[in-house]
Amino acid sequence: MKPIRNIMAGVVMGFVASMVALPVVAETPANMLVIANRIDDITTLDPAESFEFAGSDVSRNIYGKLVNFDPLDLAAGYGPDLAESWTVSEDGKTITFTMREGVKFHSGNPVRAEDAAWSLQRAVILNKTPSFILTQFGFTAENAMEMIKAEGNTVSITTDKRYATSFVLNCLTATIGGIIDKEVAMANEADGDMGNIWLKTNTAGSGAYTLVSWKPNESVTLKSNPDFYLGAPAMERVVVRHVQESSTQRLMLERGDIDVARNLNPDDVAGISGKDGIAIDNPLRGRLMYISMNQNHPVLSKPEVRQALKYLIDYEGMQNSFLKGQYVTHQNFLPATYLGAVDENPFSLNIEKAKEMLAAAGVEGLVIEAGVREAQERIEIAQSLQNTFAQAGITLNITVGTGKQILSRYRARELDIYVGAWGPDYPDPHTNAGTFAYNPDNTVEAAATGLLAWRNAWDTGGLTASVAAAVEEGDRDTRAQMYVDIQAQFRETSPFAIMFQKIEQFGHADNVKNLDLGGAITAVSYWKVTK
């Protein structure tokens, strides 16, 4: 029903709008940023628990972290935030952060090393959804107090073994790395929850903004922090309104009732492109679209066949038709803007070449099944594959099911081909390398259903060791190069055809400058925005 509704709505609005030019009438105040977005996924504002997009957007502007990304230079990677500097011990297991002096929480309390240590210990002890981002370093509820320690003006973090410093620091830039005002949180503790219930709907940070209100499914209102250590933000108030429909967001943008519309569909983007006073941006996000080939399948496990299928995908055709403005071709498992990301896309649709490869492998009349979740764009991708595969004599039967049905078959290694999407969990290359190219035990008994390589019964051809090595490499540049090499091998040998990376098209009044949505690695930042 929803797609039909959207299509009809788009057609109707497009038709009428093409006949009538809408005047831009009102304007929001100069010191206020008003955004329309779908924010019904926010279920908590506690940094130890928040793991949704809209929640991360709020959190990034309220909570400072030990290290953080500069919104205007994401490519530079993490830099100092509440920690002014850090040193790494000889054995590479302990990182000691020196806190920045003179920074205050919104409550007026000073930001101390103790707050930082407590916030990270708390995230480990509470054991909520995103806690794996920290516990992968060997922290447990039992040892958290030992491994994460405050001493004077420094915080030290000791991991269970040697990890790349960039890996640890990247993980600390995730939402879960938000530093909480311990005094305020503990004053609101109930039943030993370390302030969890209170912090779900209240905040105690030191960032650029403070929370005025969060009305679920309605709005989030932020007020600037005049004492923000990087300087008071230009936008004194930021209001994010929950507006579900793309066409409604478009109307509000055209009327000047909002400054930014974040969920415009391609039809509405086309409708407002080139209008006076409105600009469209196309930043990349972290989500990837891929297909994978089950290596338990006798034919799909042949290297030539894997390679041939990568030439049987109409990357350009899809990107320019039904995925237009939403996805762009990207054939590597690290999304652009990640450490070690590359933009080499060697594959393109080449039926003849694929036929030769299939013939060389002795494949004829192959019939395979693709599992697809019932999402419009994925079904369309599967249909495009069905079409191009058929041109090389491969019959692709598409099975459409609910997320649960398809995913459980995928996890049980039952699908020949899976048409799927993958979003990184934290801003470090290991989040994707550790699942696409890492599979230490390929046996059925290992049941490593969380690893995409395992789900496709792929032993990674030696990449597992390379990924493990990259996670331990201390030098950031060397480490980045290691991912470049891993991806080069992965592109050619893996049973994964990474196809596209997500673009988030959004419309905004053209006087809005420096609004960064966070690229593939982080969330939106409001403190550099000007109008």
Add this chain to the structure above:
Amino acid sequence: MASVENNGNGRRRSPLSSPAVVLTFKTLGSIIITMLGLAFITFVIGRVMPIDPVLSIVGEQASKSTYDDAYAALGLDKPIIVQFFYYIWDVLHGDFGTSLLTARPVVDDLIRRFPATLELATLGTIMGVTLGVPLGVLAAVNKGSWFDQIARVVALIGYSMPIFWLGLMGLLVFYGILGWVGGPGRVDIFYADIVPSVTGMILLDSILDGNWDVFWNAMSHIILPATILGYYSLAYISRMTRSFMLEQMSAEYITTARVKGLPERTVIWGHAFKNILVQLITVIALSYANLLEGSVLTEIIFSWPGIGSYITTALLSADMNAVLGGTIVVGLVFVLLNIFSDLLYRVFDPRAK
């Protein structure tokens, strides 16, 4: 819906000679049984639904221990019937639990959401009744005339146009192009949170506060969605009124009244219309109750934070406390409106006096 009508008929048949006390107890008893049954059915459906409420809290990436913690915290390790009794016990103490989606007590959510729906549905019903009833009466009296034909087309459009289409077109024309009405949401952001929330209905609250700027702004926002809901209820009410009236107009007492030389106006409004009032009350009450359930599509298009989208979103995310709380409120509204229309029968039905 069926139970509502059965209740209605049953009440009408009940012996009128019963003392008021017995009647009151009977009414109370039926409310309690209805509400308990509703809560139980919703509860059981919620528990057997093939959505994993734990997964919707912790997400797919969570570790086993995170999952287990959340599972126990929801009390899912106990038998369903025990869970239900715990639930009812809490509800009797005014605790509907905490919503997973909003991280707030369901009671707080309902207190915030229901007035928004109430405000919209009430205004919509007022429009539907004030226009729909005269339209239906006039169409019946002038059966077959051009007026009747137009009334039919108007009602048909109201019935058959998808409400989201009407909503989007209304927004495009009256908000986007003409700029006559406010956009989505209950007030402009500059007016948000200015008047203290007493009833939760911004129109009423702004009157109580004497803040007319907020009142007119809220009015400019509510007028379009209310008109669309009003149109929808007008379509239903006018058709029902017309058919009730036609039935009366062909009755012998109308002919008698006309033969006696009564003015046509008296015949129509004083005799025929008076006799359809009882039926009409049922129709209006049902239509009002339908709007009070919350119109999901209208709420989505107009970003209206009402109870319909609250329950729907909760249902899709297996947020069962929110679904149960919302269902109980909607159920209560149906039952109360039903009782209210029963009371009105006693006023308008001469046989009930």
